Amino acid sequence: MKLVPSIALLFACALHAAEELPVVPRIESVGLFKNGVAVVRASFEAKQAGSYRWEDLPRSIHGSFWVESDGVVSVRATTRMVAEPAAGPTGQLQRDLAGQTLTVRLKKGSEGGESPVISGKVWTLPEQPAKKTWDSAFSSPPNPWLSVTQGARMELPVSTGNFLVLEGERGRQFVDLGSIASFSVDGEETPATRKVEKPVMVFEVAEPPKDGGRVRISYLARGLAWAPSYRLDLKEGGKLAIRRSAVVRNELIVLQDTEVQLISGFPNIEFAHVDSALWGGATLAAFFQQLGQPAGSGVGAASQQLVMYNSMAPTAAATLPDFQEKGAGDDLYYESVGKRSLEPGDSLSLELPAAETKCERVVEWVVTDPRDGRGHYLSRSEKEGNEPWDALKFTNPFDFPLTTTPVVITEAGRFRGQSLSQWVNPGQSTCLRVTKALSLQTRSTEMEEEGQREVVWVGGNDYRRTKVKGTLELHNFRNKEVTLDIRAGFSGEMLESEGKPVTRLRTEGVTSVNPQRELAWTIKLAAGEEKTVTYRYSVWWISRRKKNGLRL
The missing domain is CATH 2.30.30.520 (SH3 type barrels.)
Incomplete structure (x- = not known):
């Protein structure tokens, strides 16, 4: 008897399917990063040797799919004719x-x-x-x-x-x-059903696992994310209540009584943009194309927004160490929110544990360096705003880090402002801006002092050395005392300053001729008080540059 090729193929598929036991791995836990990548752990029962067919394949990330079993198990991605609910007319x-x-x-x-x-x-x-x-x-x-x-x-x-x-x-x-x-x-x-060809994954179990006969798998996939947010409520007596919440978004897989863990940190996922070759829609052409793309080029606009939220580069994490719920390792924190059920397309808002801490209200005034690395003044468009801001200084009271997230600040139930909190370790202090301090008048000026300008030839360029006097003018129009935290940047060598400020080098100036420094004051300013603070420094600036080996 000679079969038509398509009929023969159907017969072979049906024969394979009859020998395979369909399984639906149970999703036991998911660990969610903020950039849309999730760590998925699942398992299914295989108490005897045989073939087990998984019909709903995950679109896993290259290099992340692992069978974690003490049995002898091999995996094959192929296609089968399987029954599906019949479509409507x-x-x-x-x-x-x-x-x-x-x-x-x-x-x-x-x-x-x-x-x-x-x-x-x-x-x-x-x-x-x-x-x-x-x-x-x-x-x-x-x-x-x-x-x-x-x-x-x-x-x-x-x-x-x-x-x-x-x-x-x-x-x-x-x-x-x-x-x-x-x-x-x-x-x-x-x-009620119809036969369709679908990609499937067949697990060939030669020797059943000893762990209750369960084959355990883990992989990374895109489509699950969490977005944190904090609320800071200002209380009397210098107290601050920190409330935390998270929104979990599922666009990946059905979660039924699944342990959900929220992951904070900056792990490295080098191949988050590359689909596993085990995925049913994979081709070698597409696989090598994705490998040749820069990391993060395929995460999509929504994921990029979450990445920006996370203050990290476009993609993030690698293979799967066996993390615990708490601690998880250096600079990576897992927080369990219990077992949850979510359908694809669902979002879930959760309240996380809160805490109280002491806080200090200050006015933060950051005066940016007006010069570039060559000692030249920046144009007005290149300078940042130098306005003072009311701010809150507090210490992280939790035994785990505060992650990068938007923060809403309220007082007596009224909205005061919204800010961005960066990563704050346990016991570390941070300062968040609340609202612009319009009732404080501030002004910063610089003036070159008269005198002989010294000329030095450095790296083929003429530099002139000059001395500069900086002035900070403060006027408090409020009817109460304020504390100002002032940071003033400058390029050059410090000569003298009023008020005994802390002087430190800024890391961005390591390659410039002029060391780039910062002065930091903490000043108490009484109601209606005016104060002027001065400082002096010397700076080298280019007067003539070399071009094609010649002085210009």
């Missing part, structure tokens, strides 16, 4: 009514008379598995315009054209769709 009668017995009434002819009636069973179109061809001409360098599905093509589907094919006692009848006046379905219901 599509308007294609041959497919919608396949297998049904119809009574068809045709339109009357031009001579009139009774309308002809035909009965028969609607012929079922044969399933046609996709035939794939593979593009082995991998571009080098990768072509950024290649589609993820490049190289996989499906032939034209089987069709009966403009005819409805019925099977009756006289064989097949081809009825022109345009000649049908009406029809009725005789008795039989529409099939």
Whole structure:
């Protein structure tokens, strides 16, 4: 007996499927990063040797899919004809009514008379598995315009054209769709399922695991994220209540009584933009194209927003160490929020543990360095604003870090401001701006002092050394005392200053001729008080530059 190739393929798929036991791995836990990448752990029961078929494949990240089992298990990604719920009517009668017995009434002819009636069973179109061809001409360098599905093509589907094919006692009848006046379905219901070809993952268990016969798997995938937010409530007596919340967004997989863990930190996920070759939609052309792209190029706009939220580079984490719920390791913190159930598309808002701490209200005034590394004054567009801000100074009271997140600040139930809190370690102090201090008048000026300018030849350029006097003017129009935290940047060597400020080097100036420094004062200013603070420094600035070996 010779089988038609497509029928033979269907028979082989059905034979494989009969030998395989379908399984749905239980999602035991998910660990959520803020950039949309999640650590997924799942398992299924395999108490005896055999083949186990997983039909809903994860789109895992390259290099992250692992079988964590003490048994002997191998994994194969392939395709199978599997049963799926039948789709609703599509308007294609041959497919919608396949297998049904119809009574068809045709339109009357031009001579009139009774309308002809035909009965028969609607012929079922044969399933046609996709035939794939593979593009082995991998571009080098990768072509950024290649589609993820490049190289996989499906032939034209089987069709009966403009005819409805019925099977009756006289064989097949081809009825022109345009000649049908009406029809009725005789008795039989529409099939509840249909056979479709789907990518599947087959686990070949040669030796069952000893751990209760459960095969455990873990992988990284995109589609789960959490977004934190904090609220700071100002209390009397210098107290500050810190409330924490998180929104969990699921666009990946059904979670049913799944342990959800929120991960804070900056892990490295070098291949977050590369799909695993085990994924059903993978092709080698797309795989090598993604490998050739810079990390983070495929995370999407939504993920990039979460990444910015996390104050980190576009993608983040690697393989899967066995973290615990608390602590998890240096600079990576897991916080469990218990078992949760979420459908894809669901979002969940959670209240996290809160705490109180002491806080200090200050006015923060940051005076930016007016010069560049060559000693030249910056243009007005290059300078940042130098306005003073009311701010809160407090210490993290939790035994875990405060992550990067937006913060709403309230007092007596009234909104005061919103700020961005950066990563704050346990016991570390931070300062958040609340609102612009409009009732304090501040002004910063610099003036070059008269005198002889010293000229030095450095690296082929003429530098002139000059001395500068900086002045900070403060006026408190409030009816109460304020504490000012002032930081003034400058480029050069410190000569003298009032008020004994703390002087420190700024890291951004390590390659410039002038050391880039910062002065820091803490000044008490009484109600209505005015004060002036001065400082002096020397700076080198380029007067002539070398070009093509010549002085200009």
